[in-house]
Amino acid sequence: MGTITMDRSAVITRGIISLILGILILVWPGLTLGVFLFLFGVFAFVDGAFSIAHAIGRARNGQSWGLRFLAGLFGIFVGIAVFVWPGITAVVLLYLIAAWALAIGIVEIAMAVEFRRELTGEWLLAAAGIVSVLFGLLLFFNPAAGALALALLIGLYFVVIGVLLLILGFQLPTTTGAAQ
Numbered sequence: 001m002g003t004i005t006m007d008r009s010a011v012i013t014r015g016i017i018s019l020i021l022g023i024l025i026l027v028w029p030g031l032t033l034g035v036f037l038f039l040f041g042v043f044a045f046v047d048g049a050f051s052i053a054h055a056i057g058r059a060r061n062g063q064s065w066g067l068r069f070l071a072g073l074f075g076i077f078v079g080i081a082v083f084v085w086p087g088i089t090a091v092v093l094l095y096l097i098a099a100w101a102l103a104i105g106i107v108e109i110a111m112a113v114e115f116r117r118e119l120t121g122e123w124l125l126a127a128a129g130i131v132s133v134l135f136g137l138l139l140f141f142n143p144a145a146g147a148l149a150l151a152l153l154i155g156l157y158f159v160v161i162g163v164l165l166l167i168l169g170f171q172l173p174t175t176t177g178a179a180q
Contacts, residue, residue: 019162048075
């Protein structure tokens with residue numbers, strides 16, 4: 001079998017950031033669009049950077065890396081777009097978030113399938129991917145949701161993803177090595 005190259009600290013950091021963002025949104029659901037845009041833009045950019053770093057690590061180990069790299073580029077693009085066009089409408093932002101969640105979810109499901117024989121707890125990565133895909137589809141098919149309901153839904157999404165990624169991160173070995 002191959003070598004597992006999932007960076008434990010990156011998965012845990014991503015989980016912590018997701019959890020903190022989700023809690024902040026749930027505690028203050030009436031956040032202004034500007035504050036929400038800023039928080040989401042930072043998250044999408046940082047998450048994209050982690051995805052690209054992970055893809056580069058996989059490429060160095062001769063493993064598939066293309067989907068993760070593309071998802072990372074998309075995350076960075078979305079993060080930058082939020083900062084460059086702060087007057088973006090809520091509907092456009094909603095579709096960007098939906099597309100981002102779908103892309104991340106598809107990549108996570110694909111990685112779970114790829115790691116199914118090498119990683120215990122791969123179902124957590126698959127579950128995070130499924131939640132992301134469902135969240136993205138929900139946003140695509142219900143763009144007229146109220147701002148408060150949308151904020152609560154987004155906050156809940158980030159809490160669930162954060163918890164799943166933290167559980168996965170703490171199940172990963174502290175150092176990457178050959179799978180058994």
